[in-house]
Amino acid sequence: MNQLRIVGGTVYDPANGVSGEVRDICIDDGRIVDSLPASARRLDASGMVVMPGGVDIHSHVASGSVNLARRLLPEEHEADPAAAPALTGGDEARSGTGGTIPSTFTTGYRYAGLGYTTVFDAAVAPIMARTSHGELDDTPIVDAGFFVLMGNDEYLLRLVAAGERAQAREYAAWLLGAAGGYAIKVVNPGGVELWKRGARDRVGLDTPVGSERVTPRAILETLVEAANGLGLPHAAHIHCNDLGVAGNVATTLASMRAVEGRRAHFTHLQFHAYDAAPDGTRRSGARPLIEYINAHPEISGDVGQVMFGAATTLTADGAVEYLLHKSSGRRWVNVDIELETGCGVVPHTYKEKNAVSALQWVVGLELFLLAADPWRMVLSTDHPNGGSFLAYPELIRLLMDRGYRDSCLARVNQTLLAGSAMADGIGREYTLDEIAIVTRAGPARLLGLTRKGQLGPGADADVTVYARDEDVSKMFATPRYVVKGGTLVVEEGQLRRAPRGQRLHVRPGYDGAVETPLREFFDRHATVSFRNYPVGDLRDTPIMVGRT
Numbered sequence: 001m002n003q004l005r006i007v008g009g010t011v012y013d014p015a016n017g018v019s020g021e022v023r024d025i026c027i028d029d030g031r032i033v034d035s036l037p038a039s040a041r042r043l044d045a046s047g048m049v050v051m052p053g054g055v056d057i058h059s060h061v062a063s064g065s066v067n068l069a070r071r072l073l074p075e076e077h078e079a080d081p082a083a084a085p086a087l088t089g090g091d092e093a094r095s096g097t098g099g100t101i102p103s104t105f106t107t108g109y110r111y112a113g114l115g116y117t118t119v120f121d122a123a124v125a126p127i128m129a130r131t132s133h134g135e136l137d138d139t140p141i142v143d144a145g146f147f148v149l150m151g152n153d154e155y156l157l158r159l160v161a162a163g164e165r166a167q168a169r170e171y172a173a174w175l176l177g178a179a180g181g182y183a184i185k186v187v188n189p190g191g192v193e194l195w196k197r198g199a200r201d202r203v204g205l206d207t208p209v210g211s212e213r214v215t216p217r218a219i220l221e222t223l224v225e226a227a228n229g230l231g232l233p234h235a236a237h238i239h240c241n242d243l244g245v246a247g248n249v250a251t252t253l254a255s256m257r258a259v260e261g262r263r264a265h266f267t268h269l270q271f272h273a274y275d276a277a278p279d280g281t282r283r284s285g286a287r288p289l290i291e292y293i294n295a296h297p298e299i300s301g302d303v304g305q306v307m308f309g310a311a312t313t314l315t316a317d318g319a320v321e322y323l324l325h326k327s328s329g330r331r332w333v334n335v336d337i338e339l340e341t342g343c344g345v346v347p348h349t350y351k352e353k354n355a356v357s358a359l360q361w362v363v364g365l366e367l368f369l370l371a372a373d374p375w376r377m378v379l380s381t382d383h384p385n386g387g388s389f390l391a392y393p394e395l396i397r398l399l400m401d402r403g404y405r406d407s408c409l410a411r412v413n414q415t416l417l418a419g420s421a422m423a424d425g426i427g428r429e430y431t432l433d434e435i436a437i438v439t440r441a442g443p444a445r446l447l448g449l450t451r452k453g454q455l456g457p458g459a460d461a462d463v464t465v466y467a468r469d470e471d472v473s474k475m476f477a478t479p480r481y482v483v484k485g486g487t488l489v490v491e492e493g494q495l496r497r498a499p500r501g502q503r504l505h506v507r508p509g510y511d512g513a514v515e516t517p518l519r520e521f522f523d524r525h526a527t528v529s530f531r532n533y534p535v536g537d538l539r540d541t542p543i544m545v546g547r548t
């Protein structure tokens with residue numbers, strides 16, 4: 001009953017060395033298997049392209065800040081009503097709204113409709129974790145989890161000030177389990193705290209945050225060591241200091257050097273790759289950054305590509321949102337969450353004729369096109385910060401089609417592009433193999449999800465089948481079939497089923513002694529009791545953690 005043979009498709013499965021071979025994919029009870037009896041149900045994929053389901057390593061789909069953004073943008077809801085899909089088989093179908101931040105159900109439907117089957121929210125304040133789990137419960141089809149914000153939280157800063165790095169590791173383990181999170185997220189380490197204290201200058205790595213012992217560098221080292229020491233499936237996921245600022249590539253490179261030789265993931269690097277021209281304006285700093293990454297196999301990143309059109313910037317980096325609000329005059333909201341982190345939201349529009357937007361678009365493409373190892377520089381738009389996840393097909397076309405890319409480049413504002421690699425011309429065109437790497441195999445590997453992003457026996461049966469089209473953006477925007485966990489969710493391009501997805505989370509062991517001072521801290525300072533803080537048991541089993 002739960003068997004399916006996808007017949008005759010051209011398979012791209014780079015994790016297993018399969019590059020454009022015509023072969024069948026066999027599915028039994030939610031997993032990929034070697035073979036099936038002849039009687040198994042068949043799905044004809046002749047002439048079509050078959051890949052593992054897409055894996056989004058960095059998105060914003062379920063968190064306190066995402067909900068704030070929804071409330072800030074009522075006009076988006078009105079402009080893009082989303083009718084309930086016509087599901088078969090008795091799954092609940094819900095209407096919703098779209099725009100740059102779709103409602104929960106619509107988020108699940110649209111990701112699946114795009115051929116994506118796994119998504120991570122990249123920034124959840126631990127005290128908001130319960131809300132995030134509630135939102136993910138209402139985001140059907142996709143397997144999902146989130147990264148837990150650390151690095152501007154009062155308790156961690158106290159541990160760093162005391163030089164208690166081992167304690168900090170145990171606290172991080174406790175916090176991940178309490179929140180039901182998947183990875184450690186570091187956002188502008190120490191910088192949000194400095195901004196809250198009134199600082200408005202560039203942060204760099206060595207500005208003291210209160211105590212001389214607490215610096216962005218010390219926080220970064222502490223949390224990278226914690227993620228690696230705990231053997232978490234994903235490295236510490238780092239949003240560097242000085243996002244968006246001219247010359248910030250120096251801070252980004254210094255951050256990478258600070259943790260040299262240790263596994264670390266640097267996110268939305270496009271926003272952190274600006275050099276400064278002599279007149280103080282931004283110019284591309286992509287080349288030195290990608291050259292460093294190319295030479296350091298322990299480092300990985302995602303791009304955070306900017307796509308022209310409407311976006312919503314939302315981040316735990318409240319300092320950045322303050323600057324963007326000041327420069328753009330757009331409405332904004334900022335919240336500090338229980339001394340755990342900040343959070344800000346500002347709507348934004350990236351325009352071809354705007355010099356900074358054009359530079360950002362170019363810097364992102366340079367990171368993709370100059371990356372020597374696509375396994376370590378994967379696709380993201382930092383949805384909805386650089387653009388919606390619905391823009392991924394257009395981004396794929398830019399990577400695969402130089403003629404199209406050059407015609408777009410000719411249209412954009414050239415003011416800040418002098419000396420950039422793109423302006424000099426980059427001939428590279430991504431292959432379907434490389435697209436499969438940056439959209440599924442690579443993110444899955446970086447996330448430590450051994451059963452995702454690949455189609456070998458034992459893998460989760462998450463499979464996307466695309467009908468070929470001259471215009472690859474059309475091909476990737478409307479997959480013909482999508483299978484999630486063995487269930488055919490998209491048939492003939494229509495969403496037909498919406499099973500619930502799995503929650504991806506870890507629960508590392510920790511030294512119980514960490515709880516005594518934590519309980520005291522909660523009793524003294526928190527609005528939530530220590531006992532009520534953890535989210536409790538989740539439906540799905542935690543992913544195994546291998547402490548080293």
Ligand SMILES: [Zn+2]
Pocket residue numbers: 058059060122123268382385
């Ligand atoms: Zn983000």
